Amino acid sequence: MLDLSRTQIIGIWAVLLLGVLFALPNALPQRTLQSFPGFLPTAQVNLGLDLQGGSRILLEANRESLFESRLEGLENNLRSELRRADGGAVSIGDVSLRGGTLSYMVRDAERVDQAVDISRQLTTAVGVTGARDYDVTVRDGNRILFTPTDAGNEQAVDAAMVQAVEVIRRRIDELGTREPNIIRQGADRIIVEVPGLEDPQALKDLLGQTAQLEFKMVDVDADPEDVSRGRAPIGSEILADMETGAPIVVERRTLISGDQLVDAQQTFQDGQAVVQFRFDSIASRRFARATQENVGRPFAIILDDAVISAPRINEPILGGSGVISGNFTVESANELAILLRSGKLPVELQVIEERTVQASLGQDSIEAGTIASIIAVLAVMVFMFITYGRFGWYANVALAFNLILIIGIMSLLGATLTLPGIAGFVLTVGAAVDANVLINERIREELRKGRRVIDAVDSGYRLARGTIFDANITNIIAAIIMFWLGSGPIKGFAVVLSIGILTSVFTAVTFTRMLVALWFRRSRPKAITI
Amino acid sequence: MKLLKLVPDDTQIGFVRWRFVGVGVTALLVILSVVGVMTKGLSYGVDFAGGLEMQVEFQNEFEIDEVRGLIDGLDRGASNISEFGEGNAISIRLPVPESEDDEAVQRTVSAVLAALETRYPNAELLAQDVVSGKVSDELIRDGILAAVIAMIGVAAYIWLRFEWQFGVGALIALVHDVLIALGLFAWTGLEFDLNIVAALLTIIGYSLNDTIVNYDRIRENLRKYRKMKMIDLLDLSINEMLARTVMTSLTMAIALGALLAFGGPVLFGFTLAMLLGVVVGTYSSIYVAGPVLLWLGVGPNSFLPPETGNAERVEARS
Numbered sequence: 001m002l003d004l005s006r007t008q009i010i011g012i013w014a015v016l017l018l019g020v021l022f023a024l025p026n027a028l029p030q031r032t033l034q035s036f037p038g039f040l041p042t043a044q045v046n047l048g049l050d051l052q053g054g055s056r057i058l059l060e061a062n063r064e065s066l067f068e069s070r071l072e073g074l075e076n077n078l079r080s081e082l083r084r085a086d087g088g089a090v091s092i093g094d095v096s097l098r099g100g101t102l103s104y105m106v107r108d109a110e111r112v113d114q115a116v117d118i119s120r121q122l123t124t125a126v127g128v129t130g131a132r133d134y135d136v137t138v139r140d141g142n143r144i145l146f147t148p149t150d151a152g153n154e155q156a157v158d159a160a161m162v163q164a165v166e167v168i169r170r171r172i173d174e175l176g177t178r179e180p181n182i183i184r185q186g187a188d189r190i191i192v193e194v195p196g197l198e199d200p201q202a203l204k205d206l207l208g209q210t211a212q213l214e215f216k217m218v219d220v221d222a223d224p225e226d227v228s229r230g231r232a233p234i235g236s237e238i239l240a241d242m243e244t245g246a247p248i249v250v251e252r253r254t255l256i257s258g259d260q261l262v263d264a265q266q267t268f269q270d271g272q273a274v275v276q277f278r279f280d281s282i283a284s285r286r287f288a289r290a291t292q293e294n295v296g297r298p299f300a301i302i303l304d305d306a307v308i309s310a311p312r313i314n315e316p317i318l319g320g321s322g323v324i325s326g327n328f329t330v331e332s333a334n335e336l337a338i339l340l341r342s343g344k345l346p347v348e349l350q351v352i353e354e355r356t357v358q359a360s361l362g363q364d365s366i367e368a369g370t371i372a373s374i375i376a377v378l379a380v381m382v383f384m385f386i387t388y389g390r391f392g393w394y395a396n397v398a399l400a401f402n403l404i405l406i407i408g409i410m411s412l413l414g415a416t417l418t419l420p421g422i423a424g425f426v427l428t429v430g431a432a433v434d435a436n437v438l439i440n441e442r443i444r445e446e447l448r449k450g451r452r453v454i455d456a457v458d459s460g461y462r463l464a465r466g467t468i469f470d471a472n473i474t475n476i477i478a479a480i481i482m483f484w485l486g487s488g489p490i491k492g493f494a495v496v497l498s499i500g501i502l503t504s505v506f507t508a509v510t511f512t513r514m515l516v517a518l519w520f521r522r523s524r525p526k527a528i529t530i
Numbered sequence: 531m532k533l534l535k536l537v538p539d540d541t542q543i544g545f546v547r548w549r550f551v552g553v554g555v556t557a558l559l560v561i562l563s564v565v566g567v568m569t570k571g572l573s574y575g576v577d578f579a580g581g582l583e584m585q586v587e588f589q590n591e592f593e594i595d596e597v598r599g600l601i602d603g604l605d606r607g608a609s610n611i612s613e614f615g616e617g618n619a620i621s622i623r624l625p626v627p628e629s630e631d632d633e634a635v636q637r638t639v640s641a642v643l644a645a646l647e648t649r650y651p652n653a654e655l656l657a658q659d660v661v662s663g664k665v666s667d668e669l670i671r672d673g674i675l676a677a678v679i680a681m682i683g684v685a686a687y688i689w690l691r692f693e694w695q696f697g698v699g700a701l702i703a704l705v706h707d708v709l710i711a712l713g714l715f716a717w718t719g720l721e722f723d724l725n726i727v728a729a730l731l732t733i734i735g736y737s738l739n740d741t742i743v744n745y746d747r748i749r750e751n752l753r754k755y756r757k758m759k760m761i762d763l764l765d766l767s768i769n770e771m772l773a774r775t776v777m778t779s780l781t782m783a784i785a786l787g788a789l790l791a792f793g794g795p796v797l798f799g800f801t802l803a804m805l806l807g808v809v810v811g812t813y814s815s816i817y818v819a820g821p822v823l824l825w826l827g828v829g830p831n832s833f834l835p836p837e838t839g840n841a842e843r844v845e846a847r848s
Contacts, residue, residue, distance in 0.1 A: 201636040352662040361656040368794030376788035430785035441774040467746040471739040478735035485676040490728045
């Protein structure tokens with residue numbers, strides 16, 4: 001064991017030096033780091049929300065509502081396709097969206113095959129297996145059914161979630177908070193973490209709304225008596241006014257939808273906070289035509305099925321821009337502008353878990369964790385030194401380097417330190433010296449058997465190695481399972497534990513062996529105290 | 531320099547010879563734990579029970595009964611109020627408000643704070659958690675799954691590295707450790723949450739650490755002393771490793787003790803579970819994992835290749 005080559009020694013020191021280099025930024029203030037030359041690492045360990053304070057929200061997509069709106073879209077497409085075919089020769093009736101399937105009756109039996117063809121063309125392929133998003137079947141001779149396939153549903157959820165993550169990112173970026181973390185989890189969930197945010201309601205307000213903006217004409221011909229009984233004329237629907245809750249009848253047909261907005265800003269009009277918006281060119285032309293045709297009639301501006309306002313068209317609006325005025329404060333107008341700019345959420349999201357830690361508690365935890373770590377390290381070091389003397393001292397140097405290596409690797413990987421992570425740190429201290437305990441006890445044992453000093457040290461390291469390896473593998477297994485199944489803080493614990501186990505084998509075995517070997521070379525001791 | 535020696539050289543304690551004492555204690559502890567879990571149950575934290583939890587800190591003295599009165603006066607459902615930390619903070623648990631409205635949670639939080647402030651103007655919200663029933667069910671499922679997979683995983687690893695008897699022995703020792711840890715939480719009523727599951731998994735890892743160290747020596751001695759009686763051989767191996775076992779358990783206890791004393795309220799249960807795990811894990815690797823080998827008929831021939839077999843492996847490890 002004493003024949004360590006020069007290369008090996010250089011290699012070991014190089015690893016430790018790198019560790020120090022990567023760990024160093026954590027000990028320096030931001031200002032110093034900014035003046036570092038580019039080739040030096042400046043990344044620091046991320047602090048988890050439990051240490052720096054902030055909000056974490058777990059959102060889940062409402063799959064049913066997504067499937068429902070897909071089916072409604074399909075119905076719209078179907079109707080317009082059938083209208084176009086042969087000048088509307090395929091006449092249908094009894095359209096139903098019940099039970100998650102779309103079905104309709106073809107009135108003319110001769111036209112069933114044609115209707116099936118048109119229906120099939122409305123389905124799209126999913127993936128490469130040849131599956132479609134809907135199965136089209138015929139029942140009772142003239143009823144055509146669209147049944148959604150699992151593959152189609154999953155694809156729809158997936159597409160909606162990809163888009164939802166983007167929309168959420170845009171909305172939170174608009175809030176101006178620092179480094180939000182938005183992660184897709186599983187098939188239909190999204191984790192949103194916003195450090196430093198202590199009021200989760202602001203976040204939920206921003207995420208809870210789908211922000212589907214629509215412009216529709218108000219149906220002024222509806223019979224007020226029918227409306228009060230909740231019955232709307234065919235082709236119209238009853239919505240509630242956002243402020244008063246009063247019923248307003250609007251046409252079902254959407255004039256313009258929010259996707260066609262290119263910009264929205266909070267501004268002032270007559271001292272009132274309003275939201276100014278601009279349409280894209282297609283929507284501008286459409287809006288111009290509609291307002292020309294309907295001067296004097298009111299139209300409704302609708303957000304998430306609630307009417308914000310229903311202004312009267314005083315003159316044709318040709319420029320493609322306008323303002324939404326309502327009972328806005330500056331904040332609520334700004335929030336609406338953000339929602340409109342970021343686009344609508346393709347799917348309704350529900351909060352199923354939320355956790356908020358105030359920064360003051362996080363600060364207390366950091367302080368308590370730091371003090372506990374320092375005391376733990378010092379106590380273990382004293383204990384090791386009085387038990388093993390010089391060999392204990394070597395183990396302590398190794399322990400110090402081990403902690404530096406853990407911090408360095410965590411900075412390098414951009415890993416997150418949580419409060420349980422600090423516990424993992426302390427635990428690693430206790431466990432890391434175990435390797436040295438095993439080695440040193442083995443050396444004591446070999447010495448008792450009367451072996452020469454150098455042989456005893458040699459076999460101490462050699463024989464203990466297998467045991468150390470086996471014992472650490474099991475810890476790694478447990479840590480991997482924790483990382484796999486655990487959530488936030490536990491993951492943080494598992495990360496520290498796994499890194500700590502790997503580095504401790506290096507420092508406690510390889511590094512201490514080098515220190516012992518160098519000492520033997522230097523002073524060739526005839527006897528050792530251990 | 532005179533160095534500290536906690537365990538004298540050449541101890542000859544009859545750990546396995548007197549195993550019936552150990553087995554009696556073990557059986558008693560396990561039965562007590564199972565009874566505790568069955569009758570008292572675990573007091574789930576908000577992670578597993580679901581609900582709304584608020585942690586509130588007071589600057590001055592407070593009466594927990596008065597706080598309870600203030601909260602119950604709000605009529606927001608069954609409340610569960612407990613102190614935590616150094617006696618100046620409480621945790622308030624309430625059911626998640628049943629409302630479609632996504633501001634319902636925030637209204638409840640504000641109402642609670644407003645009620646507290648009528649008597650304690652300096653009450654300060656430290657943290658708030660809301661866990662829906664759906665998520666809490668999943669967390670329970672994942673927690674159980676993680677513990678079971680971890681136990682089977684490490685036992686399988688030992689089976690691969692040693693022999694099947696060792697794998698079974700390690701598994702039994704692990705089940706023993708986890709049951710006693712659960713028993714502690716049942717009897718003390720300490721909150722059982724996600725962090726405790728992490729602590730249990732760590733216990734699994736470290737208890738095994740001890741077991742493996744002993745098993746390694748048992749295997750080594752099985753090859754060395756072919757004629758020795760199994761009981762004596764187990765005792766010899768455990769005694770040989772005793773100094774290391776005591777030393778490592780102590781360093782772990784020192785580190786965890788520092789965490790328990792200075793690590794703050796959030797980590798208290800977590801650290802306590804691990805400290806207990808170190809004690810129980812050390813105990814079980816001697817009194818459970820060892821004797822099981824005896825009953826499963828491990829002997830000098832356990833590591834001999836049936837015909838020629840894996841002589842290579844045996845050689846490499848000695």
